[in-house]
Amino acid sequence: MATNSLFTGRVVVIATMHEKEKAIAPILEAELGVQCVVPNDFNTDIFGTFTRDIARPADQIATAKLKAKKALEITGETMAIASEGSFAPHPDLPFISANREIVVFIDMLNQLEIVGQEIFTETNFNxxxxxxxxxxxxxxxxxxxxxxxxxxxxxxxxxxxxxxxxxxxxxxxxxxxxxxxxxxxxxxxxxxxxxMRALYNPTRMQNIAKATKNLIQKIHQICPNCACPGFDAIAQRRGLPCGLCNLPTSAIRSVVYRCQKCSFQQEKLFPQGVKVADPAQCMYCNP
The missing domain is CATH 3.30.1490 (Dna Ligase; domain 1)
Known part of the structure; x- marks a missing residue:
């Protein structure tokens, strides 16, 4: 199952009213050989607003999926992409604001749902x-x-x-x-x-483009068992051994990937390219 043969020449609907196609379309068209379109008069505000006057109906990923599926319903096409952003304290640096961008790709023809996402500290949220x-x-x-x-x-x-x-x-x-x-x-x-709407926030527009590149990376991750795109990480396992005492630390030792088509799973060791943790991360060597 070659990735290009699945998507080349097909139409992708970008579910937006805030000009996100400027960030998303050039990447999709160059990487997948698709034609991007934007639905006419598509009101994405019904799925929530940053000004809080309309609440988001679900979590970030679920809301992006709702947008994409609504765009497919309106246009009658079989592929769509939608993004959803949020702004909150960074999970590791709580005193810094972070922009989490989700980009969801849905292909009804091949029954695929692939999610790209990134967390950025580059934001003017204030x-x-x-x-x-x-x-x-x-x-x-x-x-x-x-x-x-x-x-x-x-x-x-x-x-x-x-x-x-x-x-x-x-x-x-x-x-x-x-x-x-x-x-x-x-x-x-x-x-x-x-x-924080994309058309009024160039910094966020750049972050949407970066999240789209992450999505493309996910699409090109092919299942070793059935060759389906979107062979994605589902879990991280900690316990990377300390480089000094060899006891397990909280650093990530492996990542588990699973195919959404055939459910094949594979564990990949040392995803960050290191086989031992810095002793500074060890609760025994650096209590």
């Missing part, structure tokens, strides 16, 4: 309460405005979030909207945050 236009401008300067857009709302509290102004990307619009919002505020301040 927010602040401001009392003046000057404070808003100071915040804007820190987040890469005007190439990166802004959102202004009367309050970050979901119960008070009656008016939301998105896609602010000029100084004139920022001044106008902040003044208007302050005139309506009962607290003398308004909430300002980065617009």
């Amino acid at each position: 927010s602040q309460s401001v009392r003046t236009v000057e404070e808003a401008e100071s915040f804007a300067n820190k987040i890469g405005f005007p190439s990166h857009g802004l959102v202004v709302m009367l309050s970050s509290d979901s119960l008070e979030r009656t008016e939301i102004f998105k896609g602010i990307n000029t100084e004139e619009k920022l001044t106008e909207i902040v003044n208007f919002a302050l005139s309506k505020s009962s607290t003398g301040k308004v909430h300002i945050e980065t617009d």
